[in-house]
Amino acid sequence: MLNWLRRPKYRSLQRREMPAGLWAKCPRCTNLIYRKELERNLKVCPKCAYHHRLPAIERLEITLDEDSFAEFDADLTSADPLKFEGYPQKLNEARQKTGRPEAVITGDGTIEGYRTVIGALDFHFMGGSMGSAVGEKVARAAEQARDRRLPLVIFSASGGARMQEGALSLMQLAKTSAAIGRLHDAGLPYLSVMCDPTTGGVTASFAFLGDVVLAEPGALIGFAGRRVIEQTIRRKLPDDFQTAEFCLKKGLLDMVVPRSEMRSTVARLLSFFGAPKVEAVSVEAPARTETPQVAESRSGGSAAEG
Amino acid sequence: MLNWLRRPKYRSLQRREMPAGLWAKCPRCTNLIYRKELERNLKVCPKCAYHHRLPAIERLEITLDEDSFAEFDADLTSADPLKFEGYPQKLNEARQKTGRPEAVITGDGTIEGYRTVIGALDFHFMGGSMGSAVGEKVARAAEQARDRRLPLVIFSASGGARMQEGALSLMQLAKTSAAIGRLHDAGLPYLSVMCDPTTGGVTASFAFLGDVVLAEPGALIGFAGRRVIEQTIRRKLPDDFQTAEFCLKKGLLDMVVPRSEMRSTVARLLSFFGAPKVEAVSVEAPARTETPQVAESRSGGSAAEG
């Protein structure tokens, strides 16, 4: 399970995300950017600072220390409890597209040497929607953090609850928030980072419950969608409505942090909140062998629960 | 100390408050009201429902069961810690005017049979301002309620902290709020009733900290004064600004209750919150002899503390 970040699947995903060619066109400023430069710049446009959306796997790669990650529940995925028309096909498409079984990756790792449990939602997987598996993995990550006295860091990117699992998706708001509540009660830190876009049920649950809530510049953050709101109030909304910067002014976020500084900022926060630090970062984190119950849970929770 | 409500001093206060004559002029609607009718109507104008300001002693009289009240710290008053120019004279004038040593009366009693610790601020005593003695008596009342597992009810009417005691007055905000905090921690109910006017330091401390916050109709409630605000924002404020009804809409109050229904509303709340009930209301509450420490404290805390 280790070193999965280097699995060929990921490379093929990379290729799919960024179609072949030396140049990429920025969706905001429409400038042509030399692809290598864009990659070097963490997929932030060097001209207009547009933060391209990142697959979960890339998010973890630019955040975690190299080779420090060990995934939890790698094979866990949503079942189709409602036998919802077309859902299995949609799931399959998303799996083909991302090379991942679900819309979130969770695990443990280190950031600048600070040990943490971490999760990243994947907007490229069915819009990062939260179904049973996403809720389950986030809840398990919170429980892992609690049991092992580690911080929790979650990068969110999601359109909300996953319609195709009906009210069971809605219940994931309760499941994840309850797990975060226990983490808070246990006195452990939880950092939530909202990436573009974080809306709907994910904002209305764990994403807004961080001790510190961060966001990437320009990220869309809100509960209801712009179109629904405009239909409701019968007015056009200002361009900056629901942007991270807008939310910061409205007192909803602690800080907006450019991608280039996110890793160091999260590390500083982890340090502040007393995250344990490993001495040598380059190799496998030593704690793993000390906590057998983790190895167990890492084997992947199987079968349906609900 | 019992039956003090019938002391001649109170009668003379009555006369002073309501100058002789069969008729009284309503300050709001300017109608002439037959004085007896006004009294019967709890000093609420029968024409326009204007709630006349009540001295603390009358407030207790219309709230408590007859003969149920026993005062705490009846003789406690503020010293003149700053040797503030003119303060002793002002205190004396207020004492002459109200027949009371200070701007608050505290004690225990029953309301429709429900035992409670109760306090009432007196706007007629130096604008109900909170100095050391008011703070001390409110804090002691809260402590009495806590020690004896009784609810606390406070009727506020105050212009704020008492300037003449400088920062010591300001410290009464902390003293009273801390005492209320302990009452909350002990799981005991505290009902705050804001009467006209409740502003400044009293709103910024115990008056807004009730489990339930009530107000009389039309009561002025706010932190800063209208004139200061108008000077600051350089606009005229709407007429209803800072009225109880305005505050209710702004989500700051639980309810606005006409004087005629206040006693029964408070009683219903006391009942809801599990206040102990005495069987026979007409005579002295039985609990008093059971709690000797109260009798002690009732003897009046003496001398300076700070």
Added chain:
Amino acid sequence: MITSTPGPSSDLDRQLGDLEAEIERLRRLSREQSIDLAGEIATLDARAEDVRRKIYTNPTPWHVVQLARHPQRPRLLDLVASLFTDVIELHGDRLFRDDPAMLAALARFDGQPVVVIGHNKGKDTKENIARNFGMPYPEGYRKALRAMRVGEKFHYPVIAFVDTPGAFPGDEAEERGQAEAIARNIEEMSRLRTPVIVVITGEGGSGGALAIAVGDLTLMLQYAIYTVISPEGCAAILWHDASKAAQAAEALRLTAKDLQALEIVDEILPEPFGGAHRDPDAAVGAVRAALQRHLPALRETPVEALLERRYAKFRTLGAVETAKI
């Protein structure tokens, strides 16, 4: 009446629609031209009632949606007036505003103190506008949380009544943190140190419903719905066609029976034949009986045990499996 659907969902609906249109036509004719058509109308009425009976006997999910939204369906204030005594309404979040779309009250149930919260839909257009059709702003959820904290302080049970199309999707609601308010309530309810009973009485609309619906026990009226998205919204997203709402209602499994099978709902409270509005007292009676059945045990459960069970209840919801890729 089950009529104004964005598209008939069955033959029975179509029959009923035709019959009702014909009855209306005859009524107008009779009125405008002073012809006595009482006999004809009565015959058609009887046939319509017959079709309705068939529908009610086995209503489709879309019928249930109509019943859950029925304008005559008993509303929160009806329930509160019938179920509780000594009701004292609390107002405001102590932060920004009193939200009339959310009720918070102290009350007694069978003489025992409880805290009541609930979405406050109106009964007519005017009241609906005043109450924003039961769609709270963040301050509504914050008021509810404040009231729940009162319940927690005194260890009085909280009874939450759910009936909302959803949290209000307006710009000011977003600016004041609609998502934050919902998230906060969900988290705080999951660890509120007092019993919480949730009763879904009408529309359980997504996060705006869940924000007051995390408790020890989830009861649901027979023809209420509870869903992650409105059938119309689902149809619009899935098939770009809101008129396929009936189909979406089916797919979403939003009826009490479906939700009980999914273990989201603990108990279904039976409604009178044809829906709660046909006999509000009977519907209220079912709620009363359920509260009477469950409150004593919940009151006596130690808080820690309560919180463990509540956590487990939501913790286990969902359906996951090992991926096959």
Added chain:
Amino acid sequence: MITSTPGPSSDLDRQLGDLEAEIERLRRLSREQSIDLAGEIATLDARAEDVRRKIYTNPTPWHVVQLARHPQRPRLLDLVASLFTDVIELHGDRLFRDDPAMLAALARFDGQPVVVIGHNKGKDTKENIARNFGMPYPEGYRKALRAMRVGEKFHYPVIAFVDTPGAFPGDEAEERGQAEAIARNIEEMSRLRTPVIVVITGEGGSGGALAIAVGDLTLMLQYAIYTVISPEGCAAILWHDASKAAQAAEALRLTAKDLQALEIVDEILPEPFGGAHRDPDAAVGAVRAALQRHLPALRETPVEALLERRYAKFRTLGAVETAKI
């Protein structure tokens, strides 16, 4: 400079005022008419400095007010930059708005994590307007409380820096519950389960100051003030004459020395001769030394003992006696 008083408070002030006016006149003359008056100006400067020295040696309360409000006085951001490392600012109350008049931050003091809150006055007009002259709205106090809760959760000490003319007296501040926000903070700070050190660095303006000033230890810079009402406000109310502010400043006992005598302030932190702005590093050094002196013991005190002491500290403030009537 101690000049722009609403009325001279002493002979020394008058002398200084005359000298400064004369210096200014000579400077203008020298500039406009290209006359060399350097010698004369230097002489007068020396005399002015002499008078200032006399004033600073024994400043009146009104002088202290001027020093506390001095435009060059070190502000919160100066203090924070010098005292702490790894500063991470937190924003927003998660309810309505981020208030720039209040700072909330995570930081390290001598390597140890602390939570810093404080009134955030500006250094120039532009910054002052942006920060509302350090006068918070309710959302500022609520942001501070939120940050304090973070400190409480991790048992990190809270260090609160007080420098405000008062809570903002505006209509919107009232509407959003200015009084409620202050009251809530005072109550919550009185039982916050982590050490709280309060440092009054400039103006301690009434309830708006106290809202972040309930703690285990109240430190005060030598020429800071702490008062229930501004001297101008007091004079206007008492004598209907704001120009009697100097007299009111005297009466209010608002200096650190007075407040120590009243047991409101635990410790006075010495300022450089002439005020903190004359040597900001020295002033900051005094704060640093005090924090170093007190933090270790506070950190080690069990929470219950801390709360008992904190309660007793405020509980005993005041001066009461038995009435003589």
